[in-house]
Amino acid sequence: MAKNISVTIKFWKQNGPKDKGHFDTHELKNIPDDTSFLEALDIMNEELIGEGREPFVFDHDCREGICGMCSLYINGTPHGKTERGATTCQLYMRKFKDGETITVEPWRSAGFPVIKDCMVDRNAFDKIMQAGGYTTVRTGQAQDANAILIPKEDADEAMDCASCIGCGACVAACKNGSAMLFVSSKVSQLALLPQGKVEAAKRAKAMVAKMDELGFGNCTNTRACEAVCPKCETISNIARLNREFICAKLAD
Amino acid sequence: MLPYTIQNYLADQAIWPRLSTDLPEFEATEQAVEKEIDRLMNIKGKRSVDSIHKELGHIMWEHVGMGRTKEGLEEGLKLLKALRQEFDTNLFIPGSKEGLNVELDKAIHLRDFILMGELVAYDALHREESCGGHFREEHQTEEGEAKRDDENFFYVGCWDYQGSDDKAPELVKEPLNYEIIKVQQRNYKN
Numbered sequence: 001m002a003k004n005i006s007v008t009i010k011f012w013k014q015n016g017p018k019d020k021g022h023f024d025t026h027e028l029k030n031i032p033d034d035t036s037f038l039e040a041l042d043i044m045n046e047e048l049i050g051e052g053r054e055p056f057v058f059d060h061d062c063r064e065g066i067c068g069m070c071s072l073y074i075n076g077t078p079h080g081k082t083e084r085g086a087t088t089c090q091l092y093m094r095k096f097k098d099g100e101t102i103t104v105e106p107w108r109s110a111g112f113p114v115i116k117d118c119m120v121d122r123n124a125f126d127k128i129m130q131a132g133g134y135t136t137v138r139t140g141q142a143q144d145a146n147a148i149l150i151p152k153e154d155a156d157e158a159m160d161c162a163s164c165i166g167c168g169a170c171v172a173a174c175k176n177g178s179a180m181l182f183v184s185s186k187v188s189q190l191a192l193l194p195q196g197k198v199e200a201a202k203r204a205k206a207m208v209a210k211m212d213e214l215g216f217g218n219c220t221n222t223r224a225c226e227a228v229c230p231k232c233e234t235i236s237n238i239a240r241l242n243r244e245f246i247c248a249k250l251a252d
Numbered sequence: 253m254l255p256y257t258i259q260n261y262l263a264d265q266a267i268w269p270r271l272s273t274d275l276p277e278f279e280a281t282e283q284a285v286e287k288e289i290d291r292l293m294n295i296k297g298k299r300s301v302d303s304i305h306k307e308l309g310h311i312m313w314e315h316v317g318m319g320r321t322k323e324g325l326e327e328g329l330k331l332l333k334a335l336r337q338e339f340d341t342n343l344f345i346p347g348s349k350e351g352l353n354v355e356l357d358k359a360i361h362l363r364d365f366i367l368m369g370e371l372v373a374y375d376a377l378h379r380e381e382s383c384g385g386h387f388r389e390e391h392q393t394e395e396g397e398a399k400r401d402d403e404n405f406f407y408v409g410c411w412d413y414q415g416s417d418d419k420a421p422e423l424v425k426e427p428l429n430y431e432i433i434k435v436q437q438r439n440y441k442n
């Protein structure tokens with residue numbers, strides 16, 4: 001049986017990247033605890049609009065943990081301190097205590113400028129992907145699935161890497177604002193497969209160069225990213241990326 | 253050989269020149285959008301975009317669902333028109349049109365959704381038969397299956413917008429002409 005709880009939402013307001021920004025608060029009363037956190041924010045926004053105020057702006061799309069749009073820093077942790085492997089949209093009000101104050105902030109990182117409130121510009125990730133996160137194939141019919149044999153373990157591991165949804169929580173959690181967990185997952189998902197090996201050296205160099213150019217920091221192995229990643233990507237991906245990168249550099 | 257190579261050939265041809273925004277069509281569209289945005293911002297009513305969106309969902313679910321009737325659709329159309337009126341006179345969009353305004357963004361889409369809903373209801377009302385996902389409860393076989401009326405509805409239809417949201421659209425028909433196959437009732441039973 002769901003019970004109702006009341007909470008105070010302390011949320012970040014910021015009108016564009018240049019604005020200083022500040023916190024606003026709103027009391028949410030009698031919210032059924034099987035409401036998702038984002039639904040609670042929808043309810044809050046209806047109430048704000050009812051008072052003639054502007055709603056709190058945040059990113060969201062699929063609301064089922066697959067698209068990577070939701071991106072809230074909740075009570076000091078990207079995606080909130082829920083069970084491992086959950087996105088902001090998979091967080092429910094039953095995880096909070098009656099009377100609690102919930103603080104909501106944007107991803108704060110030089111690589112992700114604020115557009116408004118908690119909506120940040122994550123175009124940098126797309127630019128990194130464009131730099132090399134693909135394999136060059138000829139347009140046309142896909143070839144037969146069994147034409148290239150791939151060991152099951154490799155396929156599974158590549159799939160685990162590919163499950164990174166590009167949310168950016170790893171960057172938000174990192175004290176250096178490093179995008180290494182994201183980049184290494186995207187490099188690994190291809191490097192592990194025969195189709196990706198052909199351009200592996202070029203890819204690793206291009207993606208790392210783009211990441212540096214866009215103002216993301218370096219990895220110092222603090223593993224904060226791993227702890228918050230909603231898809232449980234591990235820093236062994238980073239080790240793999242470093243290997244790919246060093247091999248590519250040595251070959252130059 | 254050809255089917256395997258043509259896509260690659262075409263992919264190389266897709267080098268599209270960037271269209272200029274310096275065209276009269278662009279200017280006219282820009283002005284129309286600007287005007288619509290000003291209109292929406294100035295309604296200054298009482299209802300949020302989401303509250304109207306949810307009402308739209310309820311009307312569609314109740315009256316324009318998969319199983320539909322003449323009465324239900326007529327009622328639905330009435331409610332949809334009233335909802336469009338409510339949108340045009342009682343909508344409230346906070347904030348300004350400068351910079352990002354998610355409520356304005358949603359409102360522009362919602363107006364299209366309401367019109368789209370009306371169009372679906374219109375078409376469903378007109379089509380006095382059942383076929384595929386369009387199940388008019390009045391038109392079913394004794395076993396509760398969809399009953400087509402090939403005599404009157406053997407065509408592909410398209411609705412032509414008459415220049416105003418308040419004018420009924422006009423039906424354009426393209427007859428279906430099968431030369432080889434024999435048209436018959438679909439049957440999943442045997």
Ligand code: SF4
Nearest residue numbers: 164165167168170229
């Ligand atoms: S590695 Fe994890 S935290 Fe980083 S972008 Fe991918 S899914 Fe998000």
Ligand code: FES
Nearest residue numbers: 061063068070089
């Ligand atoms: S909204 Fe798509 S992952 Fe959360």
